[in-house]
Amino acid sequence: MSNIFGEFFQISIFGESHGENLGVVIGGCPSGIGLSEDDFLKDIERRKSGNPGTTPRKEEDKPKIVSGVYKGKTTGSPICILFENTDANSSDYDKLKEFPRPGHADFVAMKKYGGFNDPRGGGHFSGRLTLGLIAAGVIAKKIIRPLNISANVTQAGGIADINKAIETAIKENDSIGGIVECVAKNIPLGLGEPFFDSVESLISHAVFSIPAIKAIEFGSGFSSASMKGSKHNDSIISADGKTHTNNAGGINGGITNGNPLIFRVAVKPTSSIQKIQTTLNLKTGTADKLFVGGRHDVCIALRVPVVLESVTAIVFADLMLKEQKIKRINK
Secondary structure, three states: OOOEEOOOOEEEEEEOOOOOEEEEEEEOOOOOOEOOHHHHHHHHHHHOOOOOOOOOOOOOOOOEEEEOEEOOEEOOOOEEEEEEOOOOOHHHHHHHHOOOOOOOOHHHHHHHOOOOOOOHHHHHHOHHHHHHHHHHHHHHHHHHOOOEEEEEEEEEOOEOOHHHHHHHHHHOOOOOOEEEEEEEEOOOOOOOEOOOEOHHHHHHHHHOOOOOEEEEEEOOHHHHHHOOHHHHOOOEOOOOOOEOOOOOOOEEOOEEOOOOEEEEEEEOOOOOOOOEEEEEEOOOOEEEEEEOOOOOOOOHHHHOHHHHHHHHHHHHHHHHHHHHHHHHHHO
16 A cells, blocks of 8 residues: 655655544655644644534544654654544444445455455545645645645535535435635746646646545636637736636646646545445345444535645645755756
């Protein structure tokens, strides 16, 4: 299993949903950056449950800096951020060893790892592991200043009225997906390493580490397939690369072009729902009925925006550190 992402700013996620701890190890962070445990709280709070449509599971999510920081400054050595699991109820998942949830990683994880995977709460495949992404994102955001990243849910359950969609899903004991849009501003022109490390490639790679992401589009995205070139082409209006429109979403040829980066992701409905579903009974080898208990999100998309910002920041921290090294070498 490979959990390392990045070349110059590297992150490695560890832990399980119901294990004792989970967290992230970050390598390549420059020394001298101010960092305290309080710096993580704002973004962690944005990911927490509590609003309608989110899981009733309540975790404190208090970060603990284990290494890489001395007297409030990063040292240049690997940084480890640790979180404790304190509100897990593993008995809710006992039957999933024999009844894998449709749409979840239960079945494939069991097959890939020979049944030695941790099935509690989805184990290493749980959205809870995004805590590590957020922690790394907080540090990455410090590195990439003044680049600014923001994301928000634009649709849930196929409609723009998000509250209405969630209310309906709760009444129907079902789950819904959503669309989250991310915008990054003040991006330096010229980041990206085509072909395989284009900005789109790296962001997509990082984005699909977020559980439940099923699709991504940049700029005009899929709608560009029905546009004509005369409408899709972005007219360049200044020497710094600014364009009249932004159908390219801030990227040309895999390289940032000086305009805001704009992309959207599709988040699938949560697999665990309060309805009877059909799945494979692994003991009998036949189809059987499953009712998933436990505590689950009705719309996981509600908690994705801050995670999306985090992985985007991680990508740009890596690209900007790489660009700095290239410039030093070429001097």
